[in-house]
Amino acid sequence: MAPNISPLVIFIASIFTSNMVLANFLGMCSYLAISSEYKTASGLGKAVTLVLIITNVANWAIYHYVIEPLGLEYLQYIIFIMVIAAIVQILELFMDRYMPDLHANLGVFLPLITVNCAILGATLFQVIRNYSFLQTLLFNLGSGIGWWMAIIMLAAIREKMGKAKLPPGLAGPGIAFLITGIMALAFVGFSGIFPVQ
Amino acid sequence: MNFAEVFTTVLSITGISAALTIIISLAEMKLNDYGICTLDINDGSKTLEVQGGQYLLNSLAANKIFIPSACGGKATCGLCKLQVMEGAGPLLPTEEPYLTEEERENHYRLACQVKIKSDLKLHIPEELFNIKEYLTNVDVLEDLTHDIKLVRLKLPEGEVLNFKPGQFMQFYTKPYDKIKESVFRAYSISSPPSEEGYVEFCIRQVPDGICTTYVHTALNEGDQVQLSGPYGDFFYRGNTKTMVMVGGGSGLAPLRSLALDNLAKGVDANMSLYFGAQKPRDLYYTEEFRDLEEKHDNFKLIQSLSRVEEGDDWDGLTGRITVHLDEDLKKLEDPTDVEAYLCGGPGFLASVRKVLIDNGVPASQIYFDEF
Numbered sequence: 237m238a239p240n241i242s243p244l245v246i247f248i249a250s251i252f253t254s255n256m257v258l259a260n261f262l263g264m265c266s267y268l269a270i271s272s273e274y275k276t277a278s279g280l281g282k283a284v285t286l287v288l289i290i291t292n293v294a295n296w297a298i299y300h301y302v303i304e305p306l307g308l309e310y311l312q313y314i315i316f317i318m319v320i321a322a323i324v325q326i327l328e329l330f331m332d333r334y335m336p337d338l339h340a341n342l343g344v345f346l347p348l349i350t351v352n353c354a355i356l357g358a359t360l361f362q363v364i365r366n367y368s369f370l371q372t373l374l375f376n377l378g379s380g381i382g383w384w385m386a387i388i389m390l391a392a393i394r395e396k397m398g399k400a401k402l403p404p405g406l407a408g409p410g411i412a413f414l415i416t417g418i419m420a421l422a423f424v425g426f427s428g429i430f431p432v433q
Numbered sequence: 434m435n436f437a438e439v440f441t442t443v444l445s446i447t448g449i450s451a452a453l454t455i456i457i458s459l460a461e462m463k464l465n466d467y468g469i470c471t472l473d474i475n476d477g478s479k480t481l482e483v484q485g486g487q488y489l490l491n492s493l494a495a496n497k498i499f500i501p502s503a504c505g506g507k508a509t510c511g512l513c514k515l516q517v518m519e520g521a522g523p524l525l526p527t528e529e530p531y532l533t534e535e536e537r538e539n540h541y542r543l544a545c546q547v548k549i550k551s552d553l554k555l556h557i558p559e560e561l562f563n564i565k566e567y568l569t570n571v572d573v574l575e576d577l578t579h580d581i582k583l584v585r586l587k588l589p590e591g592e593v594l595n596f597k598p599g600q601f602m603q604f605y606t607k608p609y610d611k612i613k614e615s616v617f618r619a620y621s622i623s624s625p626p627s628e629e630g631y632v633e634f635c636i637r638q639v640p641d642g643i644c645t646t647y648v649h650t651a652l653n654e655g656d657q658v659q660l661s662g663p664y665g666d667f668f669y670r671g672n673t674k675t676m677v678m679v680g681g682g683s684g685l686a687p688l689r690s691l692a693l694d695n696l697a698k699g700v701d702a703n704m705s706l707y708f709g710a711q712k713p714r715d716l717y718y719t720e721e722f723r724d725l726e727e728k729h730d731n732f733k734l735i736q737s738l739s740r741v742e743e744g745d746d747w748d749g750l751t752g753r754i755t756v757h758l759d760e761d762l763k764k765l766e767d768p769t770d771v772e773a774y775l776c777g778g779p780g781f782l783a784s785v786r787k788v789l790i791d792n793g794v795p796a797s798q799i800y801f802d803e804f
Contacts, residue, residue: 276526306445315449322453329464332548340523 238368246371250378252426256354257386258419259427263354267387268412270348277391278384280349283342285380287349288358290327291320292376295359296369316359324350354383390415471552474498475559483549489517490544493557500561506545513544516556521547560663563595567660572631574654577717580638581683582649583623586658588630594662598625598669598690599774599802602632602662606644609651618644621776621802622663623686625693632660635717637683667802669695670772671702675765677773677794679707679758679785682715684776687802689718691774696729704732705761709754709781711740713747735761755788768793776802 256262263284271277295316303312328346331339349355358379362372393415402411467485472492474480483492490506490513493499504510511531518540524532528543540556547553573585588594596602605617624633639645652658669676669691676695678688685708692706710716715738722734737750737757750757762768771794775782782803789799 273530276529279526302445302449306441308442308445311442311446314446318450318453322457325457326460326464329460332550333464336522340525343525345526 238366238371241371243368243370243374246367247374247378250375251382251385252423253429254427255382255386255423256357256379257383258416258423260357261420262357263352263383266345266348266352267383267390267416268409270345271387271391271412272394274388274391274395277387279341280345281380281384281387283345284349284352284354284383285377286342287320287324287327287346287352288355288376288380288383289373291323291355292359292362293369293373294323295319296362296367296372299363312363313356316356320355320359321350354379386419389419467550470549472549473552473554474557475555485549485551487549488545489542489547489549489553489555492549493544498557498561499564500544500557502545504545508543508546511543514541515544515558516540517542517547518554518556520551520553522550560597564662564664567592567594569632569658569660571652571654571656571658574652577635579714581717582636582638584634584636584648584652584658585624586632586634586660588632593629594626594632596622596626596663598622598694599667599687599800600663600665601667601687601802602634602660603664604634604644604648605659605661606647607651609647612643612647616643617661618642619664621667621687621690623689625690625697627694627697635683635686635689665802667774667776667800669700669774670798670800671700673770673772673798674702675771676700676702676704677707677758677762677771677789678704679709679754679773679775679777681709681754681777681781684778684781684802685718687776688774692722692725692732696725696732702731705735706733707735707737707754707758709737709739712738713741713745753784755784758785759788759792762788762792762794765792769795769798771798773799774802775799779803 250256254260257264257267266280266284270280298315298319299312303309303315308315324346328339328343331343331346358376362375367375390412394412397411406414465486469482470485472481472483481492481496483496488506490500490502500513500515502510502513504512506513508527508531514531514536516539521540521542524537524542525546528546531543532541567588569586569588571584572587573583575583577583599621601619601621603617604620605615606612607615620634620636622632623635624631636645636648638649667687678691680686680688688706692704695702695704706722708716716736719734719736722732725732726734735750735754735757737752737754738745738747739751739753741747741751762771765771771789773785773789773794775785777785782801786796786799786801790796
């Protein structure tokens, strides 16, 4: 049975209290690598949100209509990853053909996202927590927005910091880790408002 | 685990993979089919018919046009820049970090990011068509100075090396002594293009240098040497009336090629070749250049030695070459009408560059070949 939590609570909680990056530390690789410029970071954030929703709704359906009835739970990781990879690839082809402007903004990030652990992480969360369809939808929307928010915050700080004089050893990933840590501490403040499970 | 379980597992995994593969293939067939596209290169000088839906870099490579690329198409090196005049679609965020404002206005794109979706018009620098591999034979190997060797290589019968004076070639060594691997190093061509069928290098022995030691100790006349090239953007521009060339050590090589070529072509500019060395034994090609000085009013050679000792056979200029360059530049009426071509080590280049800039030579007219 799906847990008795309002989808709206799940939505808010997945943005703030259990933020993908700042509470669960998922999707760190692209979060650190693509956050030096605000514009690209924002593009990646939007793409992650889109992919989260599409792939995880598909994964929800696959889990409930294929994996569970056939008793293939022990193969779920492989199946989820294959589905994510396939959907991302098709999505990119589709955008490239019919929405060139959107593709120019988001499409190039899609291959990066295939291997973003935030996507698989969200899939596994929704399976473990046994979310209903609506809960899944809002959970992924919230997680995406949360991830997007985290990366644009970091990018905005890093852009401003471009003018700062940092000790050479700290510049780049070093300072990005520290900032992320401090932001995560701030986000701990939200926990307790909404417990999410 | 019983047989039925294994069977269902294999069957379901196969089924799911097959379903996904079929969906992707169908999507690819339908969505990525852009038909045959025409690539028009350099305003019609070459046209290619290629299957659409591929990336430009790969498509060109399949047609034997090699655009330099270090990362192999991941948009992380930014080397595969070329001009796509028409048909490339919007600039992608992956390309932005590698293109300057000026390059964007001039339609530069990264070939590894541009997908061929329609007919394209491209501009590819001529040099890139020229880069080839050559299997040559050592024709002459002789000492120019105590530590610089002239290496004259014979190109295969009928082959022509189409290069601009000042450019360099990659020189591949063979394994020798304790060196088990083949390495390659870049050396400037010292002969002018008019020496058809041959190419010359001046190679200075660098202590413990793998390639220079190979040339100085292991190479013999008649041996085979593999080259590739030509590469580089150090060549004569010819926009001013005064040309200053400054070299140190084996840095004379590309300048010799430049000077010989310009004089043979009758270029209308005053050319001065400054060569700085330590001792008389470091000088080479002096007689050749003195002969040219006599034949051409617009060419002069200025040599200066910085470590002349008593008893050395030397009655020319002494001290650092930059001092003499400085004096001569001060005599010029219009230092902005100077193009400077420098070749040497980093420290030498920095000091020469400073003298030129202090005397009012525009930085954009100073060209380097650093080693």
